[in-house]
Amino acid sequence: MTDQHPIAVLGGGSFGTAIANLLAENGQHVLHWMRDPEQAQAIRLTRENPRYLKGIKIHLGVEPVTDLAATLNACQLIFVALPSSALRQALQPVAELLSGKQLVSTTKGIEAQSFLLMSQILEDIAPQARIGVLSGPNLAREVAEHALTASVVASEDEELCQHVQAALHGRTFRVYASADRFGVELGGALKNVYAIIAGMAAAMGMGENTKSMLITRALAEMTRFAVKLGANPMTFLGLAGVGDLIVTCSSAKSRNYQVGFALGEGLSLEDAVARLGEVAEGVNTIKVLKAKAEELQVYMPLVAGLHAILFEGRTLNQVIGALMNAEPKTDVDFIPTTGF
């Protein structure tokens, strides 16, 4: 069933475009808001977004728009696919228009200083809005190319979850619901850091054992941190936890992995980010995460190691040596106490 209102997607990058297309393919009228009028005009004329999703045809049901206030006024359901560095700054000025709307963040980042996740920023800006997140193993290009994909909508608001499921479910995209918004969102933000490490390991020609060790120890670290913040560890066994961790740590299509790969090839962080030319959220997340882990006294050796390489002048070999020679630890170090 299609919505009586258009659905808004904010953000003209690769994920915003992929989500807008999915919605339109399901018969929804989509107002795809982007800040750049030239980009909007180019999409209208060519039905492509060549900078971010070259070669993908954009459905006629996607209407590129640049008037943010008019877009918010026209829509009830709004997907936010802006970089974490831009979300507050873009939406604060129109906060009044968000009241009562269903706002779904797809942004996988953490705000510096406040350590707020993006849906918490939305809540902060618009306390009267209904808030959710969409997160999972969802590489934008694969979504746009109709690879069979699953995602998670998470919110305390069941009606919102059902609305998002109805709007996005299709032949190639399946949406699972969760009530654990915090856990789902935290998983999406944390895994970007480990994807950078996985990319570095790949560039150094490390083997499959190494990849598996990294992903598994990353999951242990993420979960330990999340539990300290009061999240449900079981959420990390789902699509938005281990699912997203696997895809981003395994795929050269991930921008965070690409940044890591470039670092492993010997590029500086600045050059690696410049070569990418797109958002790699893990670069900002590593800074805030390292500080928070220290503050909370959570043992996160992979995070500490990456931070040491990027910002403390350590070499990769020094960090690998320290990690492999660290004191002996147990394998699974948290025991869920519910659900069995």
Ligand SMILES: NC(=O)C1=CN([C@@H]2O[C@H](COP(=O)(O)OP(=O)(O)OC[C@H]3O[C@@H](n4cnc5c(N)ncnc54)[C@H](O)[C@@H]3O)[C@@H](O)[C@H]2O)C=CC1
């Ligand atoms: N690309 C992917 O595969 C996926 C991305 N995400 C998340 O989606 C979020 C957005 O990422 P992408 O679409 O991939 O980024 P992108 O790098 O493809 O594009 C970023 C877009 O944001 C726009 N932008 C930047 N600053 C802005 C501002 N101040 N106001 C308005 N627009 C602004 C840029 O013009 C560009 O259109 C990120 O947090 C990312 O983690 C989530 C799932 C998959």
Ligand SMILES: O=C(CO)COP(=O)(O)O
């Ligand atoms: O979140 C993503 C896949 O789920 C996309 O990862 P990157 O931002 O690293 O491309």
